Amino acid sequence: MTTPKSGSMPGTPKAEFLQSVRDALGRSDVPPAEAYPRLTETPAELEQQAAQMRQRLEENLPALLDKLAQMAALGGWRVHRASGPEDAIEYIETVARGAETANVVRSNQDVFNQIPVDAALTNLGLTVTTVLRDGTTTRESLREEIRRSGIGITGADYALAETGSVIVLPRKGLARLVSVVPPVHIALVQAEDLLETLDDLFLLRRLEYHQQGGEMGSYLNFITGPSRTADIEMTIVEGVHGPKEVHMIILG
Amino acid sequence: MTANTKITADLFVTCVVDQLYPDVGVSVVRVLRRLGVSIGFPGDQTCCGQPVYNTGYSHQARILAKRVLEQFKDSEYVVVPSGSCAATLRVFYLEIFADDPQLLTEAKALAAKTYEFSEFLVNVLKVEDAADCGASHEGTVTYHPSCHLLRELGVKSEPQKLLQSVPGLEQKELEGAEICCGFGGTFSVKFPHISEGMVTDKVANVQASGADTLVSCDMSCLMNIGGSLNRQESNIKVRHLAQILDVESE
Amino acid sequence: MPEIKTQNFSAASAEAILDPKLRRALDRVAEGFHVARLDRIEEVTQETWDGWKDQAREIKVHTIEHLDYYLDLLDKNVTAAGGHLHFAKDADEANEIVAHIVRTRNIKIVTKSKSMVSEELGLNPVLEAMGVQVWETDLGEYIIQLAEETPSHLVAPALHKSKEDVAALFSEKLGIPYDEDIYHMAATARMVLRDKFMEADLGISGANFVVAETGTLVIITNEGNGRLCTSAPRVHIGITGMEKVIPSMQDLSTFLRLLPRSATGQRITSYVSMTTGPRRSEDEDGPEEFHLILVDNGRSKLLADPALRESLYCIRCGACLNICPVYSRIGGHAYGWVYPGPIGAVVSPMLVGLPKAKELPQASSLCGACREVCPVNIDIPKMLLDLRKKTAESPDSSLRSAPETERILARLYAKLMSSPRLLKMAVKFGRFTQKLERMTPVFSPLTQDGKWIRNAHIPILSRWTRSRDLPTLPKQTFHELWEKELSRDDS
Numbered sequence: 007m008t009t010p011k012s013g014s015m016p017g018t019p020k021a022e023f024l025q026s027v028r029d030a031l032g033r034s035d036v037p038p039a040e041a042y043p044r045l046t047e048t049p050a051e052l053e054q055q056a057a058q059m060r061q062r063l064e065e066n067l068p069a070l071l072d073k074l075a076q077m078a079a080l081g082g083w084r085v086h087r088a089s090g091p092e093d094a095i096e097y098i099e100t101v102a103r104g105a106e107t108a109n110v111v112r113s114n115q116d117v118f119n120q121i122p123v124d125a126a127l128t129n130l131g132l133t134v135t136t137v138l139r140d141g142t143t144t145r146e147s148l149r150e151e152i153r154r155s156g157i158g159i160t161g162a163d164y165a166l167a168e169t170g171s172v173i174v175l176p177r178k179g180l181a182r183l184v185s186v187v188p189p190v191h192i193a194l195v196q197a198e199d200l201l202e203t204l205d206d207l208f209l210l211r212r213l214e215y216h217q218q219g220g221e222m223g224s225y226l227n228f229i230t231g232p233s234r235t236a237d238i239e240m241t242i243v244e245g246v247h248g249p250k251e252v253h254m255i256i257l258g
Numbered sequence: 259m260t261a262n263t264k265i266t267a268d269l270f271v272t273c274v275v276d277q278l279y280p281d282v283g284v285s286v287v288r289v290l291r292r293l294g295v296s297i298g299f300p301g302d303q304t305c306c307g308q309p310v311y312n313t314g315y316s317h318q319a320r321i322l323a324k325r326v327l328e329q330f331k332d333s334e335y336v337v338v339p340s341g342s343c344a345a346t347l348r349v350f351y352l353e354i355f356a357d358d359p360q361l362l363t364e365a366k367a368l369a370a371k372t373y374e375f376s377e378f379l380v381n382v383l384k385v386e387d388a389a390d391c392g393a394s395h396e397g398t399v400t401y402h403p404s405c406h407l408l409r410e411l412g413v414k415s416e417p418q419k420l421l422q423s424v425p426g427l428e429q430k431e432l433e434g435a436e437i438c439c440g441f442g443g444t445f446s447v448k449f450p451h452i453s454e455g456m457v458t459d460k461v462a463n464v465q466a467s468g469a470d471t472l473v474s475c476d477m478s479c480l481m482n483i484g485g486s487l488n489r490q491e492s493n494i495k496v497r498h499l500a501q502i503l504d505v506e507s508e
Numbered sequence: 509m510p511e512i513k514t515q516n517f518s519a520a521s522a523e524a525i526l527d528p529k530l531r532r533a534l535d536r537v538a539e540g541f542h543v544a545r546l547d548r549i550e551e552v553t554q555e556t557w558d559g560w561k562d563q564a565r566e567i568k569v570h571t572i573e574h575l576d577y578y579l580d581l582l583d584k585n586v587t588a589a590g591g592h593l594h595f596a597k598d599a600d601e602a603n604e605i606v607a608h609i610v611r612t613r614n615i616k617i618v619t620k621s622k623s624m625v626s627e628e629l630g631l632n633p634v635l636e637a638m639g640v641q642v643w644e645t646d647l648g649e650y651i652i653q654l655a656e657e658t659p660s661h662l663v664a665p666a667l668h669k670s671k672e673d674v675a676a677l678f679s680e681k682l683g684i685p686y687d688e689d690i691y692h693m694a695a696t697a698r699m700v701l702r703d704k705f706m707e708a709d710l711g712i713s714g715a716n717f718v719v720a721e722t723g724t725l726v727i728i729t730n731e732g733n734g735r736l737c738t739s740a741p742r743v744h745i746g747i748t749g750m751e752k753v754i755p756s757m758q759d760l761s762t763f764l765r766l767l768p769r770s771a772t773g774q775r776i777t778s779y780v781s782m783t784t785g786p787r788r789s790e791d792e793d794g795p796e797e798f799h800l801i802l803v804d805n806g807r808s809k810l811l812a813d814p815a816l817r818e819s820l821y822c823i824r825c826g827a828c829l830n831i832c833p834v835y836s837r838i839g840g841h842a843y844g845w846v847y848p849g850p851i852g853a854v855v856s857p858m859l860v861g862l863p864k865a866k867e868l869p870q871a872s873s874l875c876g877a878c879r880e881v882c883p884v885n886i887d888i889p890k891m892l893l894d895l896r897k898k899t900a901e902s903p904d905s906s907l908r909s910a911p912e913t914e915r916i917l918a919r920l921y922a923k924l925m926s927s928p929r930l931l932k933m934a935v936k937f938g939r940f941t942q943k944l945e946r947m948t949p950v951f952s953p954l955t956q957d958g959k960w961i962r963n964a965h966i967p968i969l970s971r972w973t974r975s976r977d978l979p980t981l982p983k984q985t986f987h988e989l990w991e992k993e994l995s996r997d998d999s
Contacts, residue, residue, distance in 0.1 A: 301928070312896075485978055
């Protein structure tokens with residue numbers, strides 16, 4: 007038995023732990039690399055698969071956008087197909103009026119260059135804070151701002167047609183909490199974010215991981231609909247700890 | 259129809275039918291003969307070993323399984339009027355003899371020629387219409403698929419095909435048909451409170467179906483459900499599929 | 509480890525069966541999850557569904573066969589991402605690791621998202637004994653934490669509680685007026701826990717999967733508490749069983765298709781949260797530290813047994829619980845330990861020790877419904893039978909689950925059925941006894957018409973005939989009928 011010295015981290019050393027696994031399997035060593043087919047794809051092969059994927063997406067874009075809208079609605083999103091930036095802004099204004107809040111937080115993503123929400127919402131009397139540490143703000147102050155807000159607006163890194171999900175990745179100017187703390191979340195989805203299947207998504211993530219020398223960021227979140235529970239008598243309640251109302255605005 | 263093909267089938271009648279429901283065996287023989295099958299009956303047969311096997315006594319089960327291997331080794335076909343016993347011969351014997359290459363070969367040979375009764379009629383004798391065995395039944399019937407028949411042997415459509423083509427028979431749907439009746443061999447007496455809960459629900463569903471007769475391909479299920487129906491003074495009859503197809507049976 | 513009550517199975521299940529409120533609660537759950545699951549399968553077609561299941565099993569078979577390799581790869585990648593991977597051989601060691609982190613990182617408040625493995629470790633009392641505030645944040649877990657109970661289902665831990673139960677619980681423990689409205693109760697939990705998420709120093713989660721290729725922890729949730737527990741505090745610890753590793757992120761597609769549908773009948777849950785190490789310098793938020801604790805705690809026993817190895821393929825969806833006619837009548841607590849239902853009847857005995865839990869694998873009719881619904885095609889009935897074999901004729905008497913009489917009876921049965929002559933004599937004796945009983949009922953009262961046995965006094969027979977009739981022996985066996993009438997082929 008390994009007895010940790012006081013002050014050192016307890017736990018079984020890896021070699022010992024793996025040996026007991028090997029003993030249980032009745033093996034004394036590790037089989038050769040050919041035994042692990044799933045992990046032998048090279049970045050070049052992944053890139054080729056990705057290229058084929060991109061072509062497929064391009065060829066089927068309108069149908070896939072329809073599928074995204076359909077699956078998102080089934081998943082509990084309120085889906086709005088925006089005819090253009092003005093239409094998107096008008097929709098956001100409607101949501102904001104109904105939300106009974108004075109504060110909005112948003113991420114700092116490119117999509118906001120096309121959809122200038124700040125001006126519109128400020129006109130409605132709301133404070134809009136971009137979650138981006140710029141020297142005057144800290145992680146803590148931004149967190150406070152998120153807590154006070156009734157609406158969180160983000161873009162999407164990907165939008166998955168198969169499941170009707172928005173995929174969010176870490177980046178400068180996007181806090182994870184923006185899409186989970188405020189009771190209303192609005193996600194702006196552009197046509198270029200679209201992917202068809204779960205396989206497409208994970209292909210791209212693995213490609214990035216291997217291309218970046220084993221780095222793909224600290225998290226990836228799928229969001230499909232509002233927060234929900236059925237823990238009491240199987241009755242579905244929305245907005246338990248996460249947002250109660252989630253809107254997907256599809257641009258394109 | 260295959261009346262001209264002289265198929266010989268040996269009957270593994272099962273201990274439950276032999277000891278408690280011999281009329282079912284009689285119906286099986288009559289139906290098969292009407293379909294032109296020549297029936298053999300190896301006289302030393304007793305039990306496939308399932309009751310002890312399912313309780314974990316594989317040594318004891320092996321003793322009985324070896325007898326079956328021996329008694330049926332020359333059979334062309336083995337017909338079994340029980341889904342669970344047919345599953346024992348076809349599926350579980352392969353587990354029992356897994357460690358003995360010679361006996362495993364014999365068990366595989368037995369498995370290849372063993373059929374549950376309804377399977378045999380539809381898949382081997384190619385019976386399309388129950389009228390071909392002279393069947394006719396006036397009344398309403400509901401069907402309970404036994405678990406081993408359904409899930410170990412994958413026999414689902416064959417009994418239905420036969421029942422639906424019996425002249426005069428009206429079939430009623432059984433709610434929760436695929437839910438276990440609660441027999442499970444020794445389970446029924448080792449955990450009687452749970453078994454009773456399960457059979458109570460099955461009986462309620464049978465009664466709700468509106469049928470006057472409950473049909474199954476397993477007498478152990480019918481012994482369980484029928485015993486409960488009888489305790490409740492129900493008028494609902496329980497019959498093996500063979501008895502429905504056998505016009506001479508009540 | 510939490511208290512083991514598996515020895516009480518018979519009594520606990522007998523009591524549970526008589527509880528109509530529990531039955532209603534179980535029916536609600538089975539009905540809700542089961543029907544939705546069937547709808548989801550119909551939507552994608554049975555053929556597609558079967559294809560996914562085959563893929564999932566293939567992935568799990570491969571991974572478990574090469575578990576050492578994938579654990580090593582996982583360790584490399586968790587570390588490369590800036591996280592720490594810890595190996596814990598048993599519950600005590602896992603708890604020590606958590607305790608060490610708590611002490612050295614000055615942790616005062618912990619928020620937890622659902623983790624069955626943390627239940628297995630009995631972690632909460634250990635933390636509370638250290639003076640740490642522990643807040644379960646999944647609504648179902650929060651309810652049972654207040655009630656000081658254990659979960660009764662893998663996916664819906666508080667399903668055994670009615671809304672009246674929860675209202676009374678909240679009123680008593682939170683000092684608020686009694687209110688049965690389910691929406692209000694959920695809102696109360698939200699309100700109470702809101703601040704805790706933000707105040708917590710440490711968030712503890714389980715893991716549905718851990719990806720070896722990238723060192724990623726995956727949780728599949730609906731409430732949002734999982735995201736808050738793993739994003740807001742400065743330290744995040746993920747705790748899970750060592751069998752949860754999968755080789756590549758690409759493999760997640762198959763499991764994300766199967767798990768939500770199998771568990772709750774959803775196409776996908778509200779959230780799928782994948783964590784790879786702590787926050788990076790450019791991240792605007794997220795934990796500073798990420799720890800993953802992989803637990804053995806008896807799983808290597810399952811791994812070492814070829815007959816039981818496939819129990820490690822389980823993805824803890826709970827579909828087998830929802831379909832099981834036994835679980836649906838007795839609920840989760842009767843099983844006496846962390847994992848209930850069909851999979852629990854295999855895993856719990858092996859993790860707590862077979863002598864203590866030998867009844868669990870016996871309490872099944874082996875109907876096979878669990879195997880039919882399992883998204884990884886695990887043959888649970890086969891494993892239950894294997895455990896019965898281990899306990900039936902074991903030379904170790906602490907393993908034998910039945911009284912000695914059962915072994916004797918099994919031997920007698922085989923002897924009797926091996927000898928047609930002996931059997932004939934036994935039948936004659938049985939008929940004789942029946943004649944006597946008809947005249948003077950002593951052991952097995954017969955009905956008026958002599959056709960049924962009812963309320964017998966003999967052991968075993970009594971257990972059947974107390975509620976069901978048993979047919980009496982007919983005048984002739986099939987053997988006798990064959991010899992007398994049927995052997996001539998008249999067709």
